[in-house]
Amino acid sequence: LTLLSQQFSQTESWFHRSAGLQSGSAPHSQLFPPAEGVMLPPESFKNRVVFITGGGTGLGRAMATVLSQLGAQCVIASRKLDVLQQTAEDICSRTGNKVHALQCDVRDPQAVSHCVDQMTSLTGLPDVIINNAAGNFICPSERLSPNAWKSITDIVLNGTAFVTLELGKRLIQDQRGASFLAITTIYAESGSGFVAPSASAKAGVEALYKSLAAEWGRYGHRFNIIQPGPIKTKGAFSRLDPTGKFEKGMIDRIPTGRLGTPAELANLAAYLSSDYASWISGAVMRFDGGEYVSMAGEFNDLRRVTPDQWKMMEAMIRSTKGS
Ligand SMILES: CCCCCCCCCCC/C=C\C=C\C(=O)SCCNC(=O)CCNC(=O)[C@H](O)C(C)(C)COP(=O)(O)OP(=O)(O)OC[C@H]1O[C@@H](n2cnc3c(N)ncnc32)[C@H](O)[C@@H]1OP(=O)(O)O
Numbered sequence: 001l002t003l004l005s006q007q008f009s010q011t012e013s014w015f016h017r018s019a020g021l022q023s024g025s026a027p028h029s030q031l032f033p034p035a036e037g038v039m040l041p042p043e044s045f046k047n048r049v050v051f052i053t054g055g056g057t058g059l060g061r062a063m064a065t066v067l068s069q070l071g072a073q074c075v076i077a078s079r080k081l082d083v084l085q086q087t088a089e090d091i092c093s094r095t096g097n098k099v100h101a102l103q104c105d106v107r108d109p110q111a112v113s114h115c116v117d118q119m120t121s122l123t124g125l126p127d128v129i130i131n132n133a134a135g136n137f138i139c140p141s142e143r144l145s146p147n148a149w150k151s152i153t154d155i156v157l158n159g160t161a162f163v164t165l166e167l168g169k170r171l172i173q174d175q176r177g178a179s180f181l182a183i184t185t186i187y188a189e190s191g192s193g194f195v196a197p198s199a200s201a202k203a204g205v206e207a208l209y210k211s212l213a214a215e216w217g218r219y220g221h222r223f224n225i226i227q228p229g230p231i232k233t234k235g236a237f238s239r240l241d242p243t244g245k246f247e248k249g250m251i252d253r254i255p256t257g258r259l260g261t262p263a264e265l266a267n268l269a270a271y272l273s274s275d276y277a278s279w280i281s282g283a284v285m286r287f288d289g290g291e292y293v294s295m296a297g298e299f300n301d302l303r304r305v306t307p308d309q310w311k312m313m314e315a316m317i318r319s320t321k322g323s
Pocket residue numbers: 134135136137138139143144145146147148149151152185198229230231235236237239240241246247250
């Protein structure tokens with residue numbers, strides 16, 4: 001069984017196989033196929049402990065899978081213990097490496113401290129911390145109650161801060177280095193209407209991580225950020241595109257013509273958390289198929305202009321004399 005698991009971890013995983021061309025992708029997305037398989041060498045995370053918040057579902061689950069395939073002992077934590085346990089079992093049965101499930105509501109600093117106590121007994125302190133847990137929903141800002149604002153900002157900003165400070169302090173005390181990674185979003189930079197609490201909280205997370213990258217390097221701690229563009233997960237799409245009507249328009253504005261895949265994100269997270277990235281700290285890695293710059297550029301809509309229309313417009317421009 002162990003041999004089989006090892007062979008499996010060196011080739012491909014169940015979710016990589018499902019990462020083919022998604023429906024709704026543009027034809028040119030064939031030129032940007034999502035790479036299958038795990039990128040780093042096998043056992044890159046052997047003898048490493050990885051702690052992932054929100055590791056039971058979506059992107060957190062994908063990151064736990066890849067890191068487990070690379071030899072890590074993973075600890076996944078969130079509110080729903082049954083979901084975490086099922087994920088832990090699934091991953092462990094596929095990779096042969098231990099995955100621990102711990103219940104933790106990151107909004108509650110005491111729960112976070114208790115979770116870290118439990119992890120310390122199970123695995124010791126982690127070498128890699130991935131702050132991935134989040135909450136979000138689309139809502140016109142004038143409809144937000146104070147509690148709606150608080151529910152998102154408490155998970156995203158306070159939750160990340162509680163986890164990071166609790167683990168950071170204990171690691172410093174034990175004179176242990178670590179890699180911290182936060183999953184934010186491209187609109188942490190631009191802000192975005194209709195998700196103002198999420199945008200505000202994610203921007204706060206980025207400020208926290210850049211601050212600590214500067215402050216805690218002396219303790220052997222690295223802090224990096226991934227800003228993903230759209231990657232289809234139930235958690236995100238059910239709350240941000242509940243009718244499914246916006247997906248096509250979203251793909252149209254992504255220059256690579258498709259959504260990202262959990263496997264691609266997981267490989268990037270693994271790289272940034274690995275020794276291969278030990279000189280990367282304070283970095284913000286946009287991971288969005290080009291969506292951000294595509295939405296930002298004033299003239300980018302000119303992509304719709306046909307060659308004949310260009311001929312006509314060029315003639316008009318060239319015929320202009322003076323101002
Ligand atoms: C042009 C359009 C393009 C569309 C693109 C679509 C796809 C885009 C993909 C790109 C994504 C980019 C970024 C993604 C970022 C993410 O974070 S995605 C991850 C999302 N995952 C989750 O949210 C999982 C966890 N979420 C939850 O558990 C819940 O959703 C919640 C609400 C965050 C927290 O749950 P809980 O604590 O149980 O909270 P409640 O008690 O239910 O609610 C607390 C208050 O919030 C109010 N509320 C809840 N839902 C809404 C809503 N939909 N609208 C308004 N208000 C809401 C609720 O009423 C409570 O307030 P009150 O007590 O005052 O009533």
